[in-house]
Amino acid sequence: MIQKKICLLGGHAVGKTSLVARFVKSVFTEKYHTTIGVKIDKKTLSMGDRAVNLTIWDLAGEDEFGAVDIAYLRGASGYLLVIDGTRRSSFDRALNIQQRAEKKVGSVPFLALINKADLAAEWELTDTELQSLTALGWKVFHTSAKSGDAVEAAFKILTEAMLNHS
Amino acid sequence: MSKRPPYDELMAACSILVLERLSAADFTAAGLFPDWFAAFAPAGFSPEGGRLRPATIFPFLEYFLEDAEEFWARGVDGKMVSGFWTETAPDGADMNFEAVAYRRGNSNFLFIRRLTTGFDRLHKVFQKGRELSLAHERLFSEISKKDILLHCIIHDMSGPLTGMMGALEIAKQENLSRRGKQLVDLGLAAAKRQANLINNLLDTFREEFGPADKTLPDPAQAPDAIACGREVLATLQPSLAMHDIRGEVRLPPGVASLRVIAEKSRLERIFYNLLQNAMRFSPRLGSIGVSFQAEEDFVRIAVEDEGPGVSPDVAPQIFQKFVRGNCSGGKAGLGLFFCRITTEQWGGSIGHEPRPGGGTSFWLRLKRVR
Numbered sequence: 108m109i110q111k112k113i114c115l116l117g118g119h120a121v122g123k124t125s126l127v128a129r130f131v132k133s134v135f136t137e138k139y140h141t142t143i144g145v146k147i148d149k150k151t152l153s154m155g156d157r158a159v160n161l162t163i164w165d166l167a168g169e170d171e172f173g174a175v176d177i178a179y180l181r182g183a184s185g186y187l188l189v190i191d192g193t194r195r196s197s198f199d200r201a202l203n204i205q206q207r208a209e210k211k212v213g214s215v216p217f218l219a220l221i222n223k224a225d226l227a228a229e230w231e232l233t234d235t236e237l238q239s240l241t242a243l244g245w246k247v248f249h250t251s252a253k254s255g256d257a258v259e260a261a262f263k264i265l266t267e268a269m270l271n272h273s
Numbered sequence: 274m275s276k277r278p279p280y281d282e283l284m285a286a287c288s289i290l291v292l293e294r295l296s297a298a299d300f301t302a303a304g305l306f307p308d309w310f311a312a313f314a315p316a317g318f319s320p321e322g323g324r325l326r327p328a329t330i331f332p333f334l335e336y337f338l339e340d341a342e343e344f345w346a347r348g349v350d351g352k353m354v355s356g357f358w359t360e361t362a363p364d365g366a367d368m369n370f371e372a373v374a375y376r377r378g379n380s381n382f383l384f385i386r387r388l389t390t391g392f393d394r395l396h397k398v399f400q401k402g403r404e405l406s407l408a409h410e411r412l413f414s415e416i417s418k419k420d421i422l423l424h425c426i427i428h429d430m431s432g433p434l435t436g437m438m439g440a441l442e443i444a445k446q447e448n449l450s451r452r453g454k455q456l457v458d459l460g461l462a463a464a465k466r467q468a469n470l471i472n473n474l475l476d477t478f479r480e481e482f483g484p485a486d487k488t489l490p491d492p493a494q495a496p497d498a499i500a501c502g503r504e505v506l507a508t509l510q511p512s513l514a515m516h517d518i519r520g521e522v523r524l525p526p527g528v529a530s531l532r533v534i535a536e537k538s539r540l541e542r543i544f545y546n547l548l549q550n551a552m553r554f555s556p557r558l559g560s561i562g563v564s565f566q567a568e569e570d571f572v573r574i575a576v577e578d579e580g581p582g583v584s585p586d587v588a589p590q591i592f593q594k595f596v597r598g599n600c601s602g603g604k605a606g607l608g609l610f611f612c613r614i615t616t617e618q619w620g621g622s623i624g625h626e627p628r629p630g631g632g633t634s635f636w637l638r639l640k641r642v643r
Contacts, residue, residue, distance in 0.1 A: 170406060176356060
C-alpha cells in the first residue's frame with residue numbers, strides 16, 4: 108500500500124482540526140478545541156485502483172503563543188494551507204507559513220483551503236485577495252468543515268497531486 | 274519479593290512505556306507495560322522478549338527516531354525530548370504523548386509517556402488564551418465596522434453644514450440690525466465649531482483607516498510653527514474675548530520663526546484643538562499662552578492654561594480615543610487623540626504636565642527644520 112504524509116498548516120482557529128475530523132470521521136462540532144503540538148490521524152483513500160494510506164499531521168495553529176513547528180513537515184508529501192475566510196489575519200499568516208514550508212520541504216504539492224465557506228457572507232477576504240493567491244499559482248479551494256463542502260475533494264486532489272509528483 | 278526491580282512498576286504507574294533499543298527500528302520492553310499501551314499493542318504481541326517497532330504504532334516517532342539515532346550515535350549520556358503529540362486509540366479516545374530518547378552507559382532507551390493531568394492543565398491555558406485572542410479579534414473587527422459606519426454618517430452630516438455656513442456668511446453681508454448681526458455671528462461660530470468637530474472625526478478616520486502613508490511631510494514645505502500658532506489664536510480671539518480670556522504667543526528672545534516637520538493644515542488643527550481645549554477649561558479673566566522653545570533638533574510647543582488641571586483618573590488615557598476629560602458638552606473625545614496620532618506620524622511626541630501655580634501645559638515636540 109502507498110503511504111503518504113500530509114500536514115495541515117495555518118493560523119490558530121482556522122479549522123484545521125475540524126477539516127480532519129470531517130474528512131476522517133465525517134463529524135463536525137461548533138466547539139473550538141485548540142491543538143497543542145500535533146494530532147495524528149490516518150485514513151485510507153481509494154485512488155482508482157490504488158489504495159493510499161494517508162497519515163495526516165494536524166499541526167498546532169500559529170499565533171502569539173508560538174510559531175508552527177516547521178520541523179514536523181519532514182517527510183511530508185504535501186500539505187494543506189488553511190485560511191479562515193472570516194479572519195483577514197489568517198490570510199497574512201498563511202502567506203508567511205507557506206514561505207517557511209517551501210523552504211523546509213521544497214515545492215511539494217499543496218492546496219490553499221479558504222475555510223468556513225458556510226460563513227461566506229461574513230468573509231473579510233476580498234475577491235482581489237483571493238485572486239492574488241491564484242495569481243501566485245496556488246490551487247485554492249473554498250471549504251466548509253461544517254457542511255463538508257469540498258473537504259473530501261480537497262484531500263483527494265492533493266493526494267492525486269502527490270502521487271503524480273512522486 | 275518481586276523478581277523485577279521496583280522502578281518497573283513505578284514507570285508503568287507513571288504511564289511511561291520504557292523500551293530498550295536493539296537496532297535502528299527494533300526495541301524490546303524494558304519494564305512493565307502501562308495500562309494505556311493495551312489500546313495500541315499490535316495484535317498477538319507478547320511482552321516477554323517481544324520485539325517492537327514503535328514507529329509502526331506511532332507514526333509520530335518515525336521522524337523523532339531519526340533524530341534519536343543521531344543522538345544515541347554520539348555516545349554521550351543524556352536525553353532528548355520530543356514535542357507533544359496526540360493519537361487516537363482504536364476505541365476513539367484521544368491520548369497525548371511525549372517521547373524521550375535516553376542514553377545511559379552503553380544502553381539506549383526510548384520512553385513514551387502518556388500525558389494526563391499536567392497536559393490537561395496546559396491545554397486549558399492554551400484553550401482559554403486562544404479563545405480570548407479570538408474574542409479580541411472579533412471585537413476589534415466589529416469596532417472597525419462601526420467606525421466605518423460612523424464615518425459615513427459624519428460625512429453625510431458635513432454636507433448640509435457647509436450650506437448653512439454659506440447662507441449665514443451671505444446673511445452677514447445684509448443690512449441687519451445690531452442684534453441680527455450678533456445672532457448671525459453666534460450662528461456662524463456654532464457652525465464652525467460643529468464643522469471642526471466633524472473634521473476631527475473625518476481626519477481621525479483618515480489617519481486610522483486611510484492608506485498607510487508613513488512618509489514624513491516634505492521638509493521643503495515645512496510650515497512655520499509660530500505663524501501657525503498665531504493664525505489659529507487670532508481666529509479664536511472673538512471666542513476668547515467672549516469668555517474674557519486673554520490669549521498670547523510667548524516667544525524666546527530673538528526668535529521669530531521656527532519651521533517644523535508637519536503639514537500646515539493639520540498643524541493648524543492641532544493648535545485649534547489644544548487652544549479650544551484650554552479655552553474650555555480656563556476661568557474667566559484667565560490667560561492662555563502659546564509658547565515656543567527651540568531645541569537642537571526639535572521645537573517644543575506648549576499651550577498653557579489656568580484651568581483646574583487634568584484629573585488623575587483621566588490623565589493616563591487622555592490621548593486615547595473617546596476620552597473626554599472633565600467635560601462632556603458635545604465633544605466626541607477625538608481632539609487630543611487626533612493630536613497624538615498626527616504628531617507621532619510626523620516623528621514627534623505629545624504630552625501634558627501640570628503648570629507651576631495651577632493649570633495645565635499641553636506640549637508637543639516636532640522635528641525642527643533649519
